[in-house]
Amino acid sequence: FRDPSFAQMSEAVVVYGGCGALGSVIVHHFKTLNYRVISIDLKANEEATSNVVLTGSETWAAQADEIKSGISAAVGSGKLAAVFNVAGGWAGGNAASPDVVGSAELMWKQSVWSSVIAANIAALHLKEGGLLVLTGAVPALGGTPEMIGYGMAKAAVHQLVKSLAAPKSGLPQHANAIAILPVTLDTPMNRKWMPTADTSTWTPLDTVADLFHKWLTGGLEVTNGSLIQLITKAGETTLIAE
Amino acid sequence: FRDPSFAQMSEAVVVYGGCGALGSVIVHHFKTLNYRVISIDLKANEEATSNVVLTGSETWAAQADEIKSGISAAVGSGKLAAVFNVAGGWAGGNAASPDVVGSAELMWKQSVWSSVIAANIAALHLKEGGLLVLTGAVPALGGTPEMIGYGMAKAAVHQLVKSLAAPKSGLPQHANAIAILPVTLDTPMNRKWMPTADTSTWTPLDTVADLFHKWLTGGLEVTNGSLIQLITKAGETTLIAE
Numbered sequence: 354f355r356d357p358s359f360a361q362m363s364e365a366v367v368v369y370g371g372c373g374a375l376g377s378v379i380v381h382h383f384k385t386l387n388y389r390v391i392s393i394d395l396k397a398n399e400e401a402t403s404n405v406v407l408t409g410s411e412t413w414a415a416q417a418d419e420i421k422s423g424i425s426a427a428v429g430s431g432k433l434a435a436v437f438n439v440a441g442g443w444a445g446g447n448a449a450s451p452d453v454v455g456s457a458e459l460m461w462k463q464s465v466w467s468s469v470i471a472a473n474i475a476a477l478h479l480k481e482g483g484l485l486v487l488t489g490a491v492p493a494l495g496g497t498p499e500m501i502g503y504g505m506a507k508a509a510v511h512q513l514v515k516s517l518a519a520p521k522s523g524l525p526q527h528a529n530a531i532a533i534l535p536v537t538l539d540t541p542m543n544r545k546w547m548p549t550a551d552t553s554t555w556t557p558l559d560t561v562a563d564l565f566h567k568w569l570t571g572g573l574e575v576t577n578g579s580l581i582q583l584i585t586k587a588g589e590t591t592l593i594a595e
Numbered sequence: 596f597r598d599p600s601f602a603q604m605s606e607a608v609v610v611y612g613g614c615g616a617l618g619s620v621i622v623h624h625f626k627t628l629n630y631r632v633i634s635i636d637l638k639a640n641e642e643a644t645s646n647v648v649l650t651g652s653e654t655w656a657a658q659a660d661e662i663k664s665g666i667s668a669a670v671g672s673g674k675l676a677a678v679f680n681v682a683g684g685w686a687g688g689n690a691a692s693p694d695v696v697g698s699a700e701l702m703w704k705q706s707v708w709s710s711v712i713a714a715n716i717a718a719l720h721l722k723e724g725g726l727l728v729l730t731g732a733v734p735a736l737g738g739t740p741e742m743i744g745y746g747m748a749k750a751a752v753h754q755l756v757k758s759l760a761a762p763k764s765g766l767p768q769h770a771n772a773i774a775i776l777p778v779t780l781d782t783p784m785n786r787k788w789m790p791t792a793d794t795s796t797w798t799p800l801d802t803v804a805d806l807f808h809k810w811l812t813g814g815l816e817v818t819n820g821s822l823i824q825l826i827t828k829a830g831e832t833t834l835i836a837e
Contacts, residue, residue: 513747
């Protein structure tokens with residue numbers, strides 16, 4: 354008798370934000386490559402192997418508990434090969450904006466809540482040598498005066514990656530924690546809102562999904578703690594790691 | 596007839612966290628130098644000229660509204676010479692900690708809520724050429740694996756300073772936004788909890804208050820956007836700006 358448990362099946366990855374533009378491309382990419390894919394989002398991704406469907410918790414702790422329960426139920430005693438957090442959003446506003454606090458809070462919830470929960474999930478369920486990828490942003494490497502909240506949240510994610518890559522972070526042995534730092538992703542929403550922009554400098558979503566797979570399987574080397582800028586010119590994407 | 600309004604009296608500064616160890620020393624220092632000092636904290640600082648006493652709002656927006664009303668009432672149509680945010684705290688925990696979310700949230704509230712509200716107050720009430728000082732931390736310039744939430748919150752403050760120093764941040768013309776990055780401040784709590792530590796490397800609170808006054812009055816040059824490490828050795832504090 355062999356228990357057909359999760360651990361004995363194909364490798365499993367979590368996609369936090371699995372219904373977003375990038376997330377759904379990643380879910381599709383890894384499903385096509387025969388991974389078990391667990392999507393975390395406010396709705397189910399029908400293509401995912403399983404889903405943790407969030408109820409829109411009002412507190413960070415409640416959202417963390419909801420996700421930890423859902424992931425535990427999905428993986429049991431098995432281990433995850435990777436956790437990808439591609440949840441996030443964008444909001445503008447400078448220090449004089451009447452809604453600077455509101456936009457800063459939204460950015461914090463979308464990027465920092467999800468990143469810390471993803472790190473916690475990785476600490477609990479990632480296999481030795483597994484991969485955690487978070488999502489930062491190139492502009493937040495410097496000041497972002499007209500998008501105060503966005504910059505702070507992404508800067509916090511960048512620093513989190515440095516923490517996770519250091520000894521005693523709580524991640525499993527030999528795990529790698531990195532962040533992708535896009536400039537502009539080639540999403541339907543960006544095409545809708547910036548119809549006249551030069552899309553040859555936008556990073557295609559398939560490119561990102563392919564990178565994630567190559568990092569996971571050794572096709573591209575991963576340096577623990579690196580912040581990897583995705584710089585696209587004339588349709589070609591170059592990686593700049595720091 | 597001259598209206599004895601706030602604007603025509605001595606210069607005014609805000610101390611956010613005016614009842615803390617550092618905050619109360621700053622309140623005392625500036626009061627002694629005949630400034631009007633507005634303290635923001637959960638209780639009144641009896642030495643302050645006026646107080647905005649917080650009720651412990653559950654939301655960031657409510658706390659911002661409470662403070663904006665209080666500051667507007669205190670300054671009227673006058674202008675502030677400086678806003679000092681020295682609110683903050685410390686919590687540990689790595690990514691595997693059961694309470695990583697709770698400690699990250701506490702750090703965010705103590706450091707990021709206060710810093711964004713201070714920036715908003717500065718945008719609304721600081722005079723041209725005025726000074727905003729926020730509080731970062733030396734360790735958050737790198738990874739902080741055993742204090743995940745603390746590092747993220749302070750990294751967000753560091754990036755906020757870069758944003759505020761850039762054009763179109765919303766701060767008044769010629770205003771300066773900087774952060775102090777202490778290692779360990781010589782506070783009663785730190786003496787209590789680290790009774791055997793070498794306090795010759797701790798930065799005295801009076802030193803910090805004196806720095807704030809020198810930066811405000813031109814006794815020491817201020818470079819907009821700088822993160823200023825306070826490195827104390829053998830009781831002498833050196834500033835390292837980046």
